[in-house]
Amino acid sequence: MKAVVIDRVSKKFLDFYAVRDLSLEIQAGRIFGLLGPNGAGKTTTIRMLVDIFAPDAGQILVLGERPSSKLKRRVGYLPEERGLYKDMKICDLLLFFGRLRGVETRQAKQRVDEWLSLLGLSDWKDKKPRELSKGMAQKVQFVVSVIHEPELLILDEPFSGFDPVSVRQMQSFVFDLQKRGATVILSTHQMEQVEQLCDEICIINRSRKVLAGTLRDVKSSFGQNTVIIDYQGLDTFLENSLVKRVSRFPTYSEVLLNDGADCQELLVRALASGARVNRFELVEPSLNDIFISMVEKE
Amino acid sequence: MLETWTMLKREYLVRVMRRRFIVSTLMAPVLWVAPFLLPVFLISLRSSERAVIVLDQSGDPELFGMISRNLANSNGAGTKFVLTQQIVPAQSDLDEVRASITKDIVLHADRACLVLRNNIFEGQNPQYYASNVTDLTLPLLGNAVTSAITQRRLARDGLDPEKIKLYSAQLPMTAIKVSSEGETSEGGQAFLVSILVIISVFATVSGYSSIVMHSIMEEKQSRIIELLATSAEPYQVMASKLLGVGLVGLTQYAAWAGLLMIVKLAGNSLASFAGFQLAKIPLRLVFYCSIFFALGYFLMATVYLIIGAIASKPEDAEVLRRPLFILNIVPMAIFWLILQDPSGSLSVVISMIPFFAPTMMMMRISLAAAPAWQILLCICIMVSSILVSLWVASRVFRMGLLLYGKKLSLAEVGHWLRYS
Secondary structure: OEEEEEEEEEEEEOOEEEEEEEEEEEEOOOEEEEEOOOOOOHHHHHHHHOOOOOOOEEEEEEOOEOOOHHHHHHEEEEOOOOOOOOOOOHHHHHHHHHHHOOOOHHHHHHHHHHHHHHOOOHHHOOOOHHHOOHHHHHHHHHHHHHOOOOOEEEEEOOOOOOOHHHHHHHHHHHHHHHHOOOEEEEEOOOHHHHHHHOOEEEEEEOOEEEEEEEHHHHHHHOOOOEEEEEEEOOOHHHOOOOEEEEEEOOOOEEEEEOOOOOHHHHHHHHHHOOOEEEEEEEEOOOHHHHHHHHHHHO | OHHHHHHHHHHHHHHHOOHHHHHHHHHHHHHHHHHHHHHHHHHHHOOOEEEEEEEEOOOOOOHHHHHHHHHHHHOOOOOEEEEEEEEOOOOOOHHHHHHHHHHHHHHOOOEEEEEEOOOHHHOOOOEEEEOOOOOOOHHHHHHHHHHHHHHHHHHHOOOOHHHHHHHOOOOOOOEEEEEOOEEEEEOOHHHHHHHHHHHHHHHHHHHHHHHHHHHHHHHHHOOHHHHHHHHOOHHHHHHHHHHHHHHHHHHHHHHHHHHHHHHHHHOOOOOEEOOEEHHHOOHHHHHHHHHHHHHHHHHHHHHHHHHHHHOOOHHHHHHHHHHHHHHHHHHHHHHHHHHHOOOOHHHHHHOOOOOOHHHHHHHHHHOOOOOHHHHHHHHHHHHHHHHHHHHHHHHHHHHHHOOOOOOOOHHHHHHHHHHO
């Protein structure tokens, strides 16, 4: 079953196309990564899915229906720019959003208690958002988007600002929701998160889709053109026509080769330059490299 | 429906439960009337004395005594005039005598001089010299002097002193307000009630409308609006905001009606302040105030809602609301036109203009000068205006809600109006 079908959808603001002729299908129960640089059209696409904007052309089906107010209770949304009512207690605030999405008061109270306990925020239930740390507030915002147990959850940059422990905690919540049958759309710039969470991805650039598919297919389609190299010595051997781009990390470098370049040739040049090579491994390109190369190509 | 109700309840309860609401409900009527009543009250409290030397060249031994008696009988509040007679012979130069006193008057603000010249009975005006001639209680002294001169003129013409007393007795005119509810005597009460009515409607309409705008701006700033927009339809967000805040205003009017009932039950002696009796305000007026508050509020709040939706930041909203603020102030500047001739054609026209109607029509109602058909027509005009502004709001609101930090051009707003 398809949770989301976007069929040749366009959205224009005055003379500017935010989304142009976009088609996508997201299978139910998957975690889907919607990627793209700033201003690519991700948020506009999401806003069309949650019925804030209507498309100018094309058709959208969410959980088998056209976006409408009826659907709002089945969809959860964590916007990129998010806030909380400063003058409400955390428990009242979560209860308010639960009620707003049609959860019975008693059930909503029970879920609020469960989530706060799960997040270790039970002692903060009577506090107001201004008394919370940024991380705590973000956790509360996450609960706001899932309090009604949505079938489709859309998370726009859900992990920004979290410490690594909290990221792992939130990731486990996302996997739990998927296990319960929810479909998750994840929009983020953190490619590492996408690689860890997503089954499928779609890259949008300048309002158009530039790449889509399962993460495995996308990566294999780029072939093994990346070399992980751990070396000691000068890096002059990396400055040649074989190399497209180098990402340097404290213990190794990730080298993206140009089309048709031979990795053996690179190894020869490294040794010839006098560098001591501890590790030389040919791997699939990282999603980060794929993303950058697709965006740059455009 | 659940969505609207849930948001409305939050909007209402958050505001009504604030301490600020309770304090403003209790204090607002006092603060509105205080600027008008306080000066009168302070004057009545003031018991300063002014020593007045009466330079009497009239040659009438009875005149000074009569002035003193008239002054004592006037029982006026405020400055107490203490008169001292200094007889000036007819052949002396009175201005020379006065000049010697003038220096003293300049140096001492509590001293004055009253000049009664030798031809005072032939039409010469009495004159009062002091460093302060704007004293509000000065007319009391003036009345005492002119009455005494008239009385003495009649006595000198041989009239019976008893008859003089009868003929020259000052009979203040009583103004009686005639309305469909009967006749009620007036003592400036109608004016003060009108002022109270116009200020209460003005303050509540502009106050609560601003709250709607600030509430939208706050939700845009804190980015809550996107969560609301994905949980409910924009018209539900709009309706809950308008109704929730409007209900807070109506709760305030209900509280004032309740307070008025208590005052009425307690009797006229309570809440009587410098001649103004709260118990004399008819409850009917509070009912009309609630109606016209609601109409004025829905019109103004819808316009403010549009401003809140299309403004990207509070500074922009302040700029956009400026013309409205001026529109709001106009009734405060022209209310005297209504006060002077509440049934005149100009007053009728002004009270039918949508943005002026709530205050101006309320003022006419408080003065019993608006027939039922005019009130009904005014309500119809207001309802039509509200529907038009709601139509505009519904077209602009959805798009405007999600604009953060982007300045809008008129072309964009026009585009939304045409194609939303």
